[in-house]
Amino acid sequence: MNFKIEKKLENSLGRVGILSTPHGDILTPVFVAVGTKATVKSLNPEQVKETGTQVVLGNTYHLYLQPGDEIVRGAGGIGKFMNWSGPTMTDSGGFQVFSLGSAYGKDISKITKITDPSFLIPERFDDSDAPRLAKIGQDGVSFKSHLDGSIYYITPEKSIQIQHNLGADIIFAFDECTSPAEDLKYQEEALERTHRWAERSLAEHQKLNNSPLEEYSASRRREVDEFSTPSRRRATPQEGNQMLFGIVQGGREENLRKKSAKFIGSLDFDGFGIGGSFAKEDMSSAVRWVNEILPEEKPRHLLGIGEPEDLFMGVENGVDLFDCVLPTRLGRNGTIYTKNGKIIIMNTKFRNDFQPIEKDCECYTCKNYTKAYIAHLFHGKEMLAGTLASIHNLYFIVNLVKKIR
RNA sequence: GCGCCGGUCGGAUAGCGGCUAUUCCAGGAGACUGUAAAUCUCCGGCCCCAUGGGCAUCGUUGGUUCGAGUCCAACCCGGCGCA
Numbered sequence: 005m006n007f008k009i010e011k012k013l014e015n016s017l018g019r020v021g022i023l024s025t026p027h028g029d030i031l032t033p034v035f036v037a038v039g040t041k042a043t044v045k046s047l048n049p050e051q052v053k054e055t056g057t058q059v060v061l062g063n064t065y066h067l068y069l070q071p072g073d074e075i076v077r078g079a080g081g082i083g084k085f086m087n088w089s090g091p092t093m094t095d096s097g098g099f100q101v102f103s104l105g106s107a108y109g110k111d112i113s114k115i116t117k118i119t120d121p122s123f124l125i126p127e128r129f130d131d132s133d134a135p136r137l138a139k140i141g142q143d144g145v146s147f148k149s150h151l152d153g154s155i156y157y158i159t160p161e162k163s164i165q166i167q168h169n170l171g172a173d174i175i176f177a178f179d180e181c182t183s184p185a186e187d188l189k190y191q192e193e194a195l196e197r198t199h200r201w202a203e204r205s206l207a208e209h210q211k212l213n214n215s216p217l218e219e220y221s222a223s224r225r226r227e228v229d230e231f232s233t234p235s236r237r238r239a240t241p242q243e244g245n246q247m248l249f250g251i252v253q254g255g256r257e258e259n260l261r262k263k264s265a266k267f268i269g270s271l272d273f274d275g276f277g278i279g280g281s282f283a284k285e286d287m288s289s290a291v292r293w294v295n296e297i298l299p300e301e302k303p304r305h306l307l308g309i310g311e312p313e314d315l316f317m318g319v320e321n322g323v324d325l326f327d328c329v330l331p332t333r334l335g336r337n338g339t340i341y342t343k344n345g346k347i348i349i350m351n352t353k354f355r356n357d358f359q360p361i362e363k364d365c366e367c368y369t370c371k372n373y374t375k376a377y378i379a380h381l382f383h384g385k386e387m388l389a390g391t392l393a394s395i396h397n398l399y400f401i402v403n404l405v406k407k408i409r
Numbered sequence: 410g411c412g413c414c415g416g417u418c419g420g421a422u423a424g425c426g427g428c429u430a431u432u433c434c435a436g437g438a439g440a441c442u443g444u445a446a447a448u449c450u451c452c453g454g455c456c457c458c459a460u461g462g463g464c465a466u467c468g469u470u471g472g473u474u475c476g477a478g479u480c481c482a483a484c485c486c487g488g489c490g491c492a
């Protein structure tokens with residue numbers, strides 16, 4: 005077993021553990037840095053490492069489109085490709101079913117403001133003709149590339165094949181992250197689909213691990229490779245050592261969440277992701293419902309979360325891993341975490357504030373730069389601005405979880 | 410002094426007789442949760458019974474016109490040229 009629980013909280017689901025991977029041990033609970041396109045935006049791996057980050061998460065959909073999973077495979081896997089020597093994960097592309105599908109062009113994302121009355125008006129979402137880049141088909145999802153408009157069809161099998169080529173230590177089953185605006189009937193259908201896809205993802209994973217010499221061409225994205233045309237597939241160095249996490253869905257519905265946890269938890273996954281778009285106020289109950297059911301001895305990853313308060317909530321409710329774009333996205337866009345809340349560094353009052361973001365912060369940014377300087381870099385649109393802010397934000401969140409641990 | 414060209418928001422611009430004066434930048438505020446994001450939104454003349462509404466405004470003053478940033482005249486300012 006590559007996950008060992010060291011300590012448990014009394015009267016709650018929280019625990020401390022160690023998740024072992026071929027690229028090192030992960031001390032959980034942990035915050036995973038998001039590096040969608042095999043880079044944590046604006047940071048080099050040394051800077052990522054210096055924030056205390058243990059794990060980086062890439063994305064199947066993005067890397068499949070560019071540069072292509074074959075390229076990453078040729079480089080020796082995502083870690084070698086991006087020069088990150090620590091553990092890696094890849095998301096399956098399931099989130100893009102949501103963000104490029106039903107959420108495309110709309111003001112909805114991972115967290116929904118449940119108070120927004122527009123979500124209660126079903127007519128507003130009767131928009132099957134609305135433009136979207138992802139459409140759910142019979143046994144997979146067709147994506148229209150946001151890069152060049154070309155069409156790709158991703159099935160659970162395809163997602164797993166890509167993720168085997170990408171070679172991350174931990175990979176995810178292909179799922180459907182549903183919109184909170186969908187009705188109960190749709191949530192049920194989507195959940196059934198995600199469950200079928202989970203079984204197929206697992207089957208493909210086992211098949212690739214057990215018969216790495218199958219026909220290569222089946223997994224190929226393009227008919228013709230301009231450099232070579234191997235007819236047989238060779239195993240990647242990582243093959244057989246990758247952990248596959250299944251993903252629990254079920255929206256806001258207690259019975260669906262529990263049903264999903266029961267089903268996904270019964271399958272032979274190495275760990276689990278908890279997915280979906282949440283309303284802030286019912287995220288904790290959804291996580292608790294699920295983690296009370298999932299097998300205790302396997303790690304759980306709360307996908308795409310979160311804000312500092314979400315991290316406390318998650319750990320308390322038995323979450324072992326988190327990932328979120330916020331530290332880097334907020335940083336790049338000029339919002340910075342502090343113990344007293346977020347600040348917008350471009351605000352006038354920081355233009356002549358010659359203190360570090362936080363006096364007692366040990367990150368590279370705080371040890372070396374003032375708010376006035378960082379504000380100046382943002383106003384001047386200098387590249388270093390996003391880098392310094394991302395370093396601080398990532399350090400802040402990673403170390404918050406470290407302290408919680 | 411004469412001639413030509415030009416004066417529109419802090420800067421740069423569009424606008425060539427018609428309805429709410431355009432866009433970019435700068436400035437201000439906000440948003441962002443498995444990254445279509447170094448992105449996006451809103452504000453930037455005055456007033457009021459303020460989720461709306463009213464009144465202004467294109468160098469100045471007059472004029473033509475149902476209607477003028479736009480056409481005409483004079484003046485002011487700037488650039489260029491000629492004396």
